[in-house]
Amino acid sequence: MLKTVFVLYHLLGLCELLWANNVVSAITPKDCSLDCIQQGGSGCEYCRITREHVKEAVGFTSMKEFGSCIPWPCFDLLGKQDPKICQHYVQAPNDVMVEFVQESDPKSDTIVVSWKPSYYGIAFLRGFQVILQALGGSNIACQLFLFHRKLSLPASHSEMVYMSDPFPGLFLDSKYAVTVMALPVPEEWEHFYHSKIFSTRSCSEKNGLEQCKKDWYPTNIGIKQEGPTVTLTFNLAPPNLDIRSYFSLCYANGMTTYTDIKPNFTQNKTHHSFQMNDLQGDTNYTCQIAANEVDAVRKTFNVYVMPVQKEDAMSRSVAPSLVLILPLCLTAVVIILVLLAALTKKRPQLHISKLSIEPVLTSYEEQLYKASRTMEEVAFLPRDRPLTPPRLLICYSCHDCPAHIRSVMLLGAFIQQHMATQVILDMWETLSMAVEGNMAWYCRHIQESDFILVICSKGLSYKSEPPEPDDSNIEEELDFESNAFSSDTAVQLIREEVGRAKAKGRDLSKYMAAIFEYSEEEDIPNEMRLVSQYRLTTDLEVLFSHLHGVALHRPGGYLKINDFTEEGFSKLPAGAALQQAIYEAKIAMRAKDQRTMEKEDL
Structure with a gap:
């Protein structure tokens, strides 16, 4: 009996171990024919799609720069026989991870991307598309993986880990963006992909x-x-x-x-x-x-x-010199006293008149005077601050009136000129954005900036419609470097990042929200209400304190900067221009709201 129980115990342990290995093990792609995938044959559950497959099915010949990726892979490769299988919503993958693979080349890195499918729409999941792009460059690598058309995954399969093929030849110490998309991709669906920015290893991390x-x-x-x-x-x-x-x-x-x-x-x-x-x-x-x-x-x-000790040398040199200098000093003091006494006797009336003209402070007035002097004492910036000024990225909505955009531009000019801050604004770097691409430019500055200021307005609630696809010019649809990634999309990325940082308990001091005097607090999105909020130009002092980490108040004193007061602000050319722009934007926004109300009444 005991022997039977012992054998059963070990069998159960072995079964649990095998079950755990099956759950943890990752699913890697296989080589399959396109006919096997389209017909749903066995052994074609998770297959890599090569450039030859795409050329055979679609007829493209210039696909080298995009690998095996095409804009609508499910429709072009599986939807011709059954279009309905490519029309369901599928949620973006979860837990996207990047793992480094050992290779012999000391000058490059190789990675493998892994992820888990979401259980939302998993029964209609047809595959994945993985895109890798170097930030600041135009090099794109893409891999496409499909299930056969008859496969339907259960919700429990969402815990399985899927893996890509290796991406070789990545430059060391460089930043890349990897995007994993779940297929199919309906045009009106927004949550079908998950992006992750990572850096390859440095030379020292890989080679020592x-x-x-x-x-x-x-x-x-x-x-x-x-x-x-x-x-x-x-x-x-x-x-x-x-x-x-x-x-x-x-x-x-x-x-x-x-x-x-x-x-x-x-x-x-x-x-x-x-x-x-x-x-x-x-x-x-x-x-x-x-x-x-x-x-x-x-x-x-x-x-x-350490300070140089000079006390002994000083004591030895001072001793003999005092013997010579002391009599001369006493003689000079006696002469000065005699002269002062003579001048006092000759001009008594003038001295009295001066005393009567000078104001006499009472003890209470002296205390007020000293208190006022104490409260206006200068507050210095911290001595341990960085040698370079803080970098501030300003994001805003492009869907408001041109006067609002002008206010944002003049605000950036004032902050850079009078607040010891390096401002990063897309309106000033159109050339570099054209070279890098809008997406890469924003992603890089969101990571590298010390602070991010989102100018909130009614335009943030505007949702643009996606462009209609044009089958006649499909090569233009393959342009991953288009200008569609605007400042509005950057604001959306920042809002999502703030939400994740708050959920994980991270520091939110990097992010700030602000509104101009013509906007309302309701214009601030819910995610941005979690960070510091300012009304401009009233809170310029508080914004300066946030950027440089200097306290506005301290015992016996407070920070007072003449450039940020109402009188001093209007005397500066940049301040006067910003005030005028905010006033013009206020009038333009009111006129726009009036026209909107009239249209709604009609």
Whole structure:
């Protein structure tokens, strides 16, 4: 009996292990013929579609840059026999992951994309299309995977993991965007894809720091100070990198000290020591050291230079000099006193008249005067702030009147000119957007900007209609670099990012929402109500405080900037232009609302 129970126990454990392996294992694509996929034969459950398949079914000849992707793969490859199977809604995939695959080429990376299908519409799922694009470039790689036409997945299959084929030859230390679309793709459906931005590994992450000339930097740094002399010791690069010179930079109190370093490799091939000159005592320095190569990685470290002790030398020099100087000082004091007494006797009436003219402050008035002086004292920016100004990306709606867009442009000009901030605005970078592409330009700046300001207005609630497809000019439909990705789409991406960040408990200080005086709080989308909100131009001081991390109030004082007061703001050319633009936009928005109401009454 005990033996039977023991055997059953092990059999159950083995069954559980096999079941777990089946659940976790990923489904990889297979080579199938197009006829097998269209007819629903066995062994064609998840198949890769090659360029030859697309050419055979559709007749395209110029598909090299897009791989096996086509705009409507379900309709063109499966829908000719049964159009109804390509007309259902299918939700976007979940849990899109990017995994790196080991390869022998040290100058490139290879990835594999994995995902899980959504259980919404999974019974009508016909396949997936995976698109990989380099941010800032036009290179596109695409893979298409289809199920055979008779396959219908159950809801429990949503826990299965599907994988793409490898994407080889990706540049190291570069940003890419991967998009996984669920098929079919009805034209009016918006939630059929999931995008993810990732970076390939750096040379040091893949090959090790000792094999990468660009990524190498000193890792062992020692500092020694003897009196006013500071000596720095660091490890040299390995000989195979052929790095012959180095440099160091030190920053403190707005001053920069540069040191050119040329080691003597005949004395020591592993370490080098040099003296850091021209450093002031009793000062904290932020220093960097790097190889003297283009775009080399810099190692940052801190150096505190101790004050130079001069008390003994001063005491020895002062003692003999006092013997000579003291009698002269006493004689000068006596002469000055005699002169003052003589002048006082000669001009008593003038002194009295001056005293009567000067105002006399009571003790209460003196307290008020001191309090007012205390409350208006200057508040300085933090000393540990970055050397470069913060980068602010401004997004807005393009569906309001031109006066609103002009207000946004003049707001960006004022912030950049008077608020020590680098403003990024699409109206100023049309050339770079044309080179990069709108999608890549916005994705890059959303990630790289320190802050994002969304100007909210009624136009944010406007939903544009998708363009009608034109079968006669299908090559133009393949243009992934079109200008359709506007600032409105960027605002939608930011709203989604804010929602995800709030759900995960992340910091939301990067995102801000603002309205002009002619807009209402109802114009702020629900997601943007989770972040800091400002009314412009009233809250310019608070916006400045947010951008630079300086407190508006502190015990005994508050931040007061003349440029942001009502009087000082209107005296600045940029401020006066912004006020005029907001006033004109207010009139134009009211006229637009009046015309809309008249149309609704008709």
